[in-house]
Amino acid sequence: MYQVMLVDDDVMVLNFLEKLVPWQELGFELAGTYTNAHDAIRMSGELVPDLIITDIGMPVMDGLSFIKQLQAGAVKTRFIILSCHDEFHFAQQAVQLGVQDYILKESLSLDGMRDILERVKSRIDDDLHLKLRVDRLHDQAHRSREAMKEKWLRNLLSSPVLEDAALYEQLHEYGLNVTLGHFIPVCCRIHRFHDAIGRYNSEEMVKFIVENAAGELLREEPDVIFFSYSSQEFFLLCACRKELVTNPYDTMARISKHLQKAFAKYLKIEVSVLIGAMVAGAEGMRRELSHLLASADGFFYSSGPVILKSSELEPKMREEDLFLHYSEFSEKLNRLLIEENGDIESVIAGFLAFIESRKFQPSIVKQFVWKLALDLQLKLKFSLHYDKEKVQHDIGQMLNVSELRDWLLKFMKEAVIHAEQISKKSKKSEIIDAQKYVQLNLHRKITLEEVADRLHLNLSYFSRLYKKETGENFIEHVTRMKMEKARLLLLDPDHTVEKVALMLGYDNKSYFVKLFKQHFGVSPSRYV
Template sequence: MYRVIVVDDDVAVLEFLEKLIPWQEIGFELTGAFTNAFDAIDHCGTAIPDLIVTDIGMPEMDGLELIRKLRSEAQATQFVILSCHDEFHYAQQAVKLGVQDYILKETLSVESIMGIAEQTKSKIDDSLRHRHEMEKLTDQAQKSKAVRKEKWFRNLMLNPVTEDGSMMEQLREYGLNPNLGHYIPVLWRIHSFNAAINRYEKEDIVKFIVENAAEELLCEEPDVVFFSYSAQEFCLIYAFKKDLASNPYDKLVRVSRMLQQAFSKYLKLEFSAIVGETAANGAEIRRQLPDLLSNADQFFYFDEPKIVRSKEIPPITNQEDLFMHYFEYSERLNRLLLEENRNVEQVVDSFIQFIKSRRFQPSNVKQMVWKLALDMQLKLIFSQEYAKEKAQQSIERMLNVNEIRNWLLQFMKEAVLRAEQISKKSKKTEIVDAQKYVMLHLDRKITLEEVADRLHLNPSYFSRLFKKETGENFIEFVTRMKMEKAKALIGESGNTVEKVAWMLGYDNKSYFIKVFKQHFGASPSQFA
């Protein structure tokens, strides 16, 4: 429904317009009736009406002056003038001001006002339809340009072989002035991507709001161009003219801090930025871009979002095989479950501190954490119920080591709690204790008599009880646990069959291979 106000110093006319015209029947809501132009202007300051019906001859400010005052703020508003004067110069001024109609008060009637109101409504409808169509076309054009811009930039990052002239022409098209002659690229990466997904639910939404916010924030920075790369990263290219009077990095840091603070305050998203070096042409920009993307992996070890120059942070050069340490940390985490140890934080933090001190490749860290979690889910009888695909996706999205730490800590707390719940549900605590004992001593020979003695039970009674409660005899259980562990260890880098046999308490390699074949129907070497 459209809004209408009426203005007339003649109270009788005002009451006629206010009370006798069925505005709602013709699609209007009467939001105000005023006896002077000043009150009408005050009202329009809070809500611009779609139609204003005003007297022309009012004291202090007449109707024509009222229209002049409002025209700049109410460009889409339609005006109808009421007048006692049938004079040409009044009508002429009204036409110049774009007035919809000019009515003599002596001809004023409900029908005439309704007829004009309906014509005005039709005109507003047409104007709105036209505006919506134009906005739709503009939006489509902007989206098309944004898609082309992102596609071009992604191709540049992945295949940096564009000719210099062609590249500079594209940068000009996207708003960068190539005549300035010097450029600095900046690569941005979100600090905690899982936090962003938790807040906005989907990657596309995160990407959309970041793109729109960045474009809006940079609209007053004519020499800085934004390029979207993914939901996690975007890039800025800053153009400047080299002189001794100013330092381009000072301005770039100012712009970067402005973006960083705005993203944090309004979007609740934290970003880090790595600032490249000065480039004198397109070829030098191209050479830097893939390196900046690769160097952004160094953000993985940042405790908090930062803005740094590429030459200020050491590269991740550790090529050590992280999985050489897998067995050690797998055992530590598994013991937390088996012993129902609530001191999870200490063990997790010890692992994270080890990762930080050695600065392993982030992709290897994430793979290691996923394998540790998966091992507990698949191999341990007390594993928690966890959605594997969701866990893997969550780990893969992690962009800093503190995200890894928080996720693993929560995972282990839930796992320990789950282990406790399973233990409490068991009718025979002796069986639970026996299973725990086996899992904690897979590195040596375990006999039925040894465990029975530990539980203060007769070996024959213990054997029958174990079979009754679990559906398998005790030796079968021990062998199954050792073989499952053997399969995991054989897949680890640097573990030979002989070494794995020794790690699981088998003195005879041939016997170990025989047992392994019986259990899996294949030799250990096929799992290496």
């Protein structure tokens, strides 16, 4: 529906137009009626009508002056004039002002108004379709230009050799004043990427919105251009002189802060910013851009969006092998599945505190969490909502440890619920209790007799019941659980085969090796 406003000091005419014209049927919505031009001017800024029908001969301000004042304020509204005067000079002025139609009140009729409004609506429709086509072409051109800039940036980062002249020529084409001689690159990374995707539905839309917003924000900034790198990261490049009069780093800090605040306020996207060192020449720029891209991983452990110089980042992250601790954390998560009222948040908080204190490489942390999740999936046979590829993709996108915390908490809460459903689906309470007992006592020898006694069941009855409910013998289940635990323990190079055998309650190493080989098809020493 298009908005229409009526302005006429003749109340009878207003009533006729308001009540007798079928506005909605003709594609219009009556936004307001006014008896003087001043009230209409005051409200037109708020309503922004598509069409105004106004009398030409009103007191204080006539219709032509009213139209001129609105047009001076850049209001893009169409006008229809009502007049009691059949005089050429009025019609001539109306045409000069771009008025759509000039109607004599004495000839005003419902059929006449219907014809005029249908013509006006057709013109508005045509203009709207044209604007949409122009906007679409503009967006396509913008995306094409940004895609070219992104491709150029990636080529620069991957190219072993690039001549300074070629670099300056390309940057000049993109609008940068290369005669200033030096450049400061800035790397920007979205702080919580999954939140941005949740708000805007897709990575592509996040990227498009960031590109457009950055372009608008930098429009008034001389000597600064934007380069998209991915849906998660983008660069700013500032051209500057190497002098003591002004500090270009202060300029980039100001621009970065402005961009960061605007993104947070208007887009609800938080961004961390890393300001690089001043460079000159193609090789210096390529080296600094690559350094910033690699260093941005340091934002993984930041508690919130920050603005830093590359020299202010913490020392290099630890090279310690996180997977040496895999069996420990895997065991803690597995226990959450079998212990009633397990404190999921406490376990996850302990894991996150551990990796934050050691500052492991983010890529290694994400691989570690993916393997933990995958092992739980295999154990619980999760639905397709958590298929292997989706888990790997979701975790790989996480740019901050807080995202990892939220995802892991959600995953584990769903896993615990799923484990409870599986346990209660077709098993008697005695079977559930027996399996929980096994999980909690894998470190020692477990016999059929002790579990039957613990459950206050006859030995033979318990043996038959377990076989009937699960499809396997109780001792087979115990052995299978111990072998699965052995597989995890052997990932730690400090755990010898003999040590793992003892950790699982096997006094005889050879017997343990035999069971392991039967279960996995290879000996423990070859499995590692």
